[in-house]
Amino acid sequence: MNPAATTPIPLLGMALALAAMLLFACCSIVTSIAARRLDTDAGALIAALVNLPLGLVLVAAQVLVFGPLRPVSAIAIAWFLLAGVFSTYLGRWLFFKSIEAAGPTRATSFQAASPIVTALLGWVFLGQTLGALALAGIVIGVAGLAITSLGPLLGKAAAQTPRPTFDTRSLLLIGLGSASAYSVSQILRAAGVQAWSEPVVGVTLGAVAGSLALTWVQRKELRPLRRRILAQPAASMLYAGVGCMQIVAQTLLIASLLHIPASIAALVSMSSPLVVLPLSLLLFRNRERIGFAVVFGILITLAGVGLTVLQAA
Numbered sequence: 300m301n302p303a304a305t306t307p308i309p310l311l312g313m314a315l316a317l318a319a320m321l322l323f324a325c326c327s328i329v330t331s332i333a334a335r336r337l338d339t340d341a342g343a344l345i346a347a348l349v350n351l352p353l354g355l356v357l358v359a360a361q362v363l364v365f366g367p368l369r370p371v372s373a374i375a376i377a378w379f380l381l382a383g384v385f386s387t388y389l390g391r392w393l394f395f396k397s398i399e400a401a402g403p404t405r406a407t408s409f410q411a412a413s414p415i416v417t418a419l420l421g422w423v424f425l426g427q428t429l430g431a432l433a434l435a436g437i438v439i440g441v442a443g444l445a446i447t448s449l450g451p452l453l454g455k456a457a458a459q460t461p462r463p464t465f466d467t468r469s470l471l472l473i474g475l476g477s478a479s480a481y482s483v484s485q486i487l488r489a490a491g492v493q494a495w496s497e498p499v500v501g502v503t504l505g506a507v508a509g510s511l512a513l514t515w516v517q518r519k520e521l522r523p524l525r526r527r528i529l530a531q532p533a534a535s536m537l538y539a540g541v542g543c544m545q546i547v548a549q550t551l552l553i554a555s556l557l558h559i560p561a562s563i564a565a566l567v568s569m570s571s572p573l574v575v576l577p578l579s580l581l582l583f584r585n586r587e588r589i590g591f592a593v594v595f596g597i598l599i600t601l602a603g604v605g606l607t608v609l610q611a612a
Contacts, residue, residue, distance in 0.1 A: 312558025315551045316567035322548035323410075324574035326541045327403040328582065330395060333541070337534035339395035341524045344517060345535055346395075346542030347387055347510040353546050354503030361499050368497055375495030379504040382487035386549065387509020388516075390480035397473045407575045409474025414565040414604045415440045416475075416482035432606050440603025446596030482565070488553050489561040498553035502546055566604055572597045 333342055362368065397406035415437050484505075491501050517524065528535050548568075555564045576597060 307558045309559055312555040312564065313567060315555035316559065316564045319548040319551040319555065319568045320571050321574065322544045322551070323568060324407070324571035324578070326544050326548070327398060327407050327571060327575050328578055329537050329541050329544075330398050331403040331579075333534045333537035334395070334399045335534075337527060337531040337538065339392075339399045340517065340520070341527050341535075342538040342541070343392045343395050344513060344524055345528065345538040346391065346545060347506070347513045349539045349542030350387060350506035350546045351503075351510055353543055354499070354506045357499045357546075357550065358503055368500060369495060372495035375491040375497075375501070376504060378487045378491035378494070379501040380508040382484040382491065382501075383505025383508035384512045385480045385487065386484035387506050388512040390477050390484060391509070391545070392513065393473050393477035393480060397477060400469065400473065403575050403579050406474065406477075407572045409478050410481065410569045410571060413478045413482045413485070413569045416479050417485050417561060417565045420482055420486055436603040436606030438603070439606060440600050443596045443598070443600030443603055446592055446599060478569075481569075485561050485565055489556050492553055492556050496557055498557070499550050501553055502550045505549070506546060570601060570604070572601065 330339070330342065394406060394410070397409060400406075419437070488501060488505075492498055495501070514521070552564060552568050555568075576594065
């Protein structure tokens, strides 16, 4: 028996995407805490390597509970492996970097752009036409991101407000790069799960590919990374927890693609700023110097995302 439903259930898909969003929001907060003691290069490696054993455990549990897997699809395996390189390696590493540079709220605001990028990629590579609402949403979303990242530098109040310690241009590049990497992985996973509806196996394959890519890129730094990891056991455990939450969230997100379009799943799962913002203010007492411009920018971005995917709903 296969755990995937044969008939799409939109309500179930929305619930799965919502659960993934809550886990992604928790990842942002925990990463911000861990990054104070251990750099995100080490954290990304820990989170990626934790994915491997947990993914294998989830696959084994699925086989025990639901029985044998469906016949293997070679093309689906290729899509899942490639998606893992874009998400587990590139997207996660850039996301951790953006949290380290500017805090969880601004970092997650860029993740909210992922559905916009997904829609654009679908238009360019899949021939999916963008309607007027989608185009308006893209313009609004980009404006929201600009306000979120540049807001503290704009207006008359800028002279009285401490300048942010991060480079806004670098943040734009890192944040949008992470969102784009996750968007590419979304499209690849949507293709993979349609060819072979095994989301748990798909996530595990992606974790393998992403971990290998990350290890290869950091191969010359493994010894220094190991020393830093051993020197900060508490922070290392937090990053390990992030890795566990991420693979579960990715599994839920891929499962949601069986029931709802990828653009809708991306919208729901990447709306984490709505959760991260109040949690960040509560836990960190506005240590990120979040003002009205940042909040306004996040809301505008989410409004743009909503318009972008409205016609797909």
